[in-house]
Amino acid sequence: MIDFNLYWVDDDFQDKKTDLAWRLGQYVDTLSSFLRNRGINPIFTTSACGSILDDLAFSKTDLIILDVHLYNSIKNKKEPVSGFEIIDRINKLISHPPVVLFTHYLDIQTSQYRENFDSQQAKNIPKFQKSDEGVLHLAEYISELALYPPFSMVILSDLHVGYFQDKERQSIFHDILFDELRDLALRTSINYLVITGDFAWKNQGEDLTKAAKVINEIRDCLLVKQSHQFHFCPGNHDVCFNNDNPWESYYEFVMELTAGDPQLRHRFYSYHDRTERLRSFKDRISCLAVARGSQDSILFAALNSCNIENNDTIVKPEVGEEQWNGLRKLLENEPINQLRIAILHHPIFAAPGGDFPDERPLFDQAEAVHRLSNLNFQLLIHGHSHFSAVYEHRVTILNEPSCHSASKLTVIACPTCGAEPSSSTPIRQYMIISIGQYDRATNSRSLRVRTRIYNQSNKTWSEGGAPFDSKIFIEDSRS
Numbered sequence: 001m002i003d004f005n006l007y008w009v010d011d012d013f014q015d016k017k018t019d020l021a022w023r024l025g026q027y028v029d030t031l032s033s034f035l036r037n038r039g040i041n042p043i044f045t046t047s048a049c050g051s052i053l054d055d056l057a058f059s060k061t062d063l064i065i066l067d068v069h070l071y072n073s074i075k076n077k078k079e080p081v082s083g084f085e086i087i088d089r090i091n092k093l094i095s096h097p098p099v100v101l102f103t104h105y106l107d108i109q110t111s112q113y114r115e116n117f118d119s120q121q122a123k124n125i126p127k128f129q130k131s132d133e134g135v136l137h138l139a140e141y142i143s144e145l146a147l148y149p150p151f152s153m154v155i156l157s158d159l160h161v162g163y164f165q166d167k168e169r170q171s172i173f174h175d176i177l178f179d180e181l182r183d184l185a186l187r188t189s190i191n192y193l194v195i196t197g198d199f200a201w202k203n204q205g206e207d208l209t210k211a212a213k214v215i216n217e218i219r220d221c222l223l224v225k226q227s228h229q230f231h232f233c234p235g236n237h238d239v240c241f242n243n244d245n246p247w248e249s250y251y252e253f254v255m256e257l258t259a260g261d262p263q264l265r266h267r268f269y270s271y272h273d274r275t276e277r278l279r280s281f282k283d284r285i286s287c288l289a290v291a292r293g294s295q296d297s298i299l300f301a302a303l304n305s306c307n308i309e310n311n312d313t314i315v316k317p318e319v320g321e322e323q324w325n326g327l328r329k330l331l332e333n334e335p336i337n338q339l340r341i342a343i344l345h346h347p348i349f350a351a352p353g354g355d356f357p358d359e360r361p362l363f364d365q366a367e368a369v370h371r372l373s374n375l376n377f378q379l380l381i382h383g384h385s386h387f388s389a390v391y392e393h394r395v396t397i398l399n400e401p402s403c404h405s406a407s408k409l410t411v412i413a414c415p416t417c418g419a420e421p422s423s424s425t426p427i428r429q430y431m432i433i434s435i436g437q438y439d440r441a442t443n444s445r446s447l448r449v450r451t452r453i454y455n456q457s458n459k460t461w462s463e464g465g466a467p468f469d470s471k472i473f474i475e476d477s478r479s
């Protein structure tokens with residue numbers, strides 16, 4: 001059962017003895033049983049008047065249901081007099097739960113609220129008629145919202161703990177980052193933290209020990225402590241060539257991050273079910289990890305793009321056949337209509353920012369697009385980048401009897417948060433990705449990308465370039 005918190009404001013909640021109150025009670029019951037039958041546990045907070053903003057600040061609310069006519073006998077001048085006034089107040093908040101209208105005034109042509117329904121403030125708010133049929137439409141809407149909800153992710157990459165030679169400078173930078181993320185979580189609800197590798201700088205043993213503490217602090221700041229809220233993959237700086245097993249330090253790092261959290265260990269390819277232990281990382285596929293988000297409708301796959309398996313002393317960016325097959329196997333029992341997000345360290349293709357010798361893209365680049373889109377991944381997030389961008393790929397296979405169009409793959413390139421990316425782009429940056437709720441009519445979710453950039457001279461974080469808005473289409477290429 002998924003818990004779903006509804007805040008319902010309707011003047012008919014005031015007097016339980018009237019016919020209208022009785023009918024509202026019936027609607028609550030209908031809604032309740034409809035949602036329970038779909039595995040959703042509705043938790044209601046009801047109110048007859050509109051003083052809900054204080055409550056919203058202190059409670060977890062997934063949806064606000066408003067009637068437009070409110071109970072107002074208290075004569076409190078600060079109290080909203082209609083549902084539209086509540087909408088006005090809520091819209092002033094930086095972040096708030098979705099709102100719907102459920103009212104019988106919708107089909108009354110002479111209603112005093114007629115103009116409000118068509119106004120700019122209420123234009124994008126879903127409206128439901130208060131009737132036996134309307135409550136079923138509302139129930140369908142809530143069911144979609146609960147099973148395929150909107151969510152936000154913070155994307156960090158290339159933290160490079162240990163980059164600053166001066167320990168004090170390193171800790172000042174981290175403290176400023178913690179304050180920034182704590183402040184962000186106060187203003188915006190963050191559901192997931194994704195880190196696309198390069199936790200260490202050049203001294204993997206020491207850097208990764210410190211990095212585990214930094215990551216735990218970051219999770220505290222963003223309030224993403226549950227295992228399904230955190231997803232990460234290794235980067236080339238996390239591999240130690242001075243050790244007989246180059247993955248040993250990264251394995252210790254993962255053990256530290258997953259201490260006391262069996263769910264977080266369970267997602268790794270090298271997790272052994274019978275002994276309930278995470279076996280030591282000895283090859284690239286050991287680090288492959290697949291986990292659902294807070295709903296079955298969201299899935300994260302963390303790939304390891306660091307190939308060190310040919311006795312090289314440098315990392316070759318490649319996912320490789322064995323890992324692609326492993327990923328396919330791990331996805332066999334996953335539901336369709338899932339938003340699948342792949343994370344890896346290296347860029348798929350060369351960056352438009354320039355040809356940097358230390359920024360080589362994947363060796364199996366076109367194959368990666370083809371494999372991921374065939375496995376119904378719609379979004380790929382990578383790090384290791386000297387630039388920050390969103391780009392899209394679409395592969396159409398022509399050398400088959402019937403033309404097969406693969407899903408579009410949207411790619412987000414995330415630059416460094418903790419080191420100087422390059423002399424040409426000397427900024428530290430991180431990203432906030434907002435994904436809208438699933439829209440069955442268009443089979444899509446909205447995608448919004450914001451960046452935050454660090455100003456080294458005055459040691460502050462501020463809003464980055466223009467936000468990017470697009471759509472992710474949830475196509476099922478198997479159908």
Ligand SMILES: [Fe+2]
Pocket residue numbers: 158198235236237345383384
């Ligand atoms: Fe890197």
